[in-house]
Amino acid sequence: PDLLADGTVVDTKGKEYTYKHYIRFGNANALIDFAAPEEEDPVFLVTAEGKTLFKLEVVFDEAFDATNAIGEGITLFGRDYTIGSGTDSNTLELYTSAIELTLNIGDSETVTLGDKTYRVTFTGIVEEDGDYLARITVGTSSQKVAEGNSYTIGGLDVFAKEVTYYKLPESGTVILLLGSEKTVFEDGSAVYINDESVDGTLVTLTGGVNALTNVLITFDGTSENPEKGVITEGSTYTDPVFEKVKLNFYGR
Secondary structure (H helix, E strand, C coil): CHHHCCEEEECCCCCEEEEEEEEEECCCEEEEECCCCCCCCCEEEEECCCCCCEEEEEEEEEEECHHHCCCCEEEECCEEEEECCCCCCCEEEEEECCEEEEEECCCEEEEEECCEEEEEEEEEEEEECCEEEEEEEECCEEEEECCCCEEEECCEEEEEEEEEEECCCCEEEEEEEECCEEEEEECCCCCEECCEECCCEEEEEECCHHHEEEEEEEECCCCCCCCCCEEECCCEEECCCCCCCEEECCCC
């Protein structure tokens, strides 16, 4: 299945790295809960209680320096991401989006996200300290954007995947990820999505981001039920990071 398909990522020097995906189940317990005597029948549930419900692991065939792959694409457990400029020796920053939009200077496109419509215009390129920045207008709001960085413009989340400038003839192209969502994997920390921690997760980056060999995300299930971290009979637990792995407890 696509969820566990082998992947490939290419750094900015053109070197290719391959990797594999794994689901590893932990030591969660199946229990009968008699804690509520007013119930006619006992409650059957699966609980992690601080233990591991399951782990999602990415294993590279050789050490991968993600800091040399800013702006490059990578697919993890069926979700497509772009590696962000916030990636450093201890942190892997990723962006995903609802819409990828390519514009030339002067182009304008209307996009719809949910129930909102936005007019996005690429008005030009400016040079600052040797870097070329694209000027993007959303509605009446304008912002200079640098490649590999994220912004909120006119209420729209925008990630500048690529900014290209040509002198002869003078022209430019920008690739934008619109409605972008930021995911951060920091070694020894919970996963962060749009700067909010995801309960019940723990990140382990083996080798550091400069020589990455394994990305391991541990789930203990507490994001489904903060009080117990359980999957009750008839319910489903969906991993809160990739939203691809589901555990169903159909019943006894």
